[in-house]
Amino acid sequence: MALSKTMSDALNKQFNEELNSAYLYESMAADFYAKNLPGFAAWMTLQAGEERIHSEKFHRYLDENGERVFYAAIPEPQAEWKSPVDAIKAALAHEKYITKRIHDLVRLARKDDDIATETFLGWYVTEQIEEESTAQSLIDKLEMVGDNKVGLYQLDKEVSTRQQDA
Ligand SMILES: [Fe+2]
Ligand SMILES: [Fe+2]
Numbered sequence: 001m002a003l004s005k006t007m008s009d010a011l012n013k014q015f016n017e018e019l020n021s022a023y024l025y026e027s028m029a030a031d032f033y034a035k036n037l038p039g040f041a042a043w044m045t046l047q048a049g050e051e052r053i054h055s056e057k058f059h060r061y062l063d064e065n066g067e068r069v070f071y072a073a074i075p076e077p078q079a080e081w082k083s084p085v086d087a088i089k090a091a092l093a094h095e096k097y098i099t100k101r102i103h104d105l106v107r108l109a110r111k112d113d114d115i116a117t118e119t120f121l122g123w124y125v126t127e128q129i130e131e132e133s134t135a136q137s138l139i140d141k142l143e144m145v146g147d148n149k150v151g152l153y154q155l156d157k158e159v160s161t162r163q164q165d166a
Helices: 004-035 036-063 084-111 117-145 149-159
Strands: none
Touching: 004 036, 004 084, 004 117, 036 084, 036 149, 084 117, 117 149
């Protein structure tokens, strides 16, 4: 079954949103490097890599459905955040925005009676639960550490051990 034009456009938009997410997290990584937090920087670099994988999945899905993929301009991301907790809070807010967009895509698939796309999007629905929960738990840890420099140093070491998801 062919995708509706609205669905094809919406998936293209989300393909670019995922690239935009990667760009935002690379920018956060650069800010963490600049502030001598290499663990958080490495964590964000991995996160950016995951966002590129998310975008590739949309790319492939559009390809498989005989739809053209379009690359849109990516806005310049914020370059600096006041504190690590500020950055991760911004990441969580961004993930919530993405979750809302994914849910809107599911609603569109339902409206189109497009079962294949609804099923494809299910992976993202689950992934977004994990994305929000991961960001929230980092915020919790950073708030626990507060202004304690030794605590921040330890936490930076802890997050540096993050592995790329399978
Ligand atoms: Fe994503
Ligand atoms: Fe994400």
